[in-house]
Amino acid sequence: xxxxxxxxxxxxxxxxxxxxxxxxxxxxxxxxxxxxxxxxxxxxxxxxxxxxxxxxxxxxxxxxxxxxxxxxxxxxxxxxxxxxxxxxxxxxxxxxxxxxxxxxxxx
Numbered sequence: 001x002x003x004x005x006x007x008x009x010x011x012x013x014x015x016x017x018x019x020x021x022x023x024x025x026x027x028x029x030x031x032x033x034x035x036x037x038x039x040x041x042x043x044x045x046x047x048x049x050x051x052x053x054x055x056x057x058x059x060x061x062x063x064x065x066x067x068x069x070x071x072x073x074x075x076x077x078x079x080x081x082x083x084x085x086x087x088x089x090x091x092x093x094x095x096x097x098x099x100x101x102x103x104x105x106x107x
């Protein structure tokens with residue numbers, strides 16, 4: 001997979017990486033292909049929803065999952081955007097065949 005965007009190193013980032021269209025923020029230099037693909041899936045989600053709607057939805061779904069699972073990490077893992085990204089991060093061809101609004105399958 002060739003990434004057509006901007007990679008920014010942010011050493012104080014509290015997570016390994018974060019997608020914020022059109023950037024992927026990275027804690028460490030030289031991300032592996034799986035991490036990069038995971039974040040590219042998030043960039044695609046942001047593109048199709050719009051950045052603002054994506055983050056509002058992400059936050060609201062996080063709060064719902066937090067009430068459901070009663071823990072940050074389980075809530076995070078069960079957000080539909082994350083479920084799609086984790087399920088497909090190892091498939092370097094996923095974004096080529098991914099359908100529009102594919103994250104909805106993971107609600």
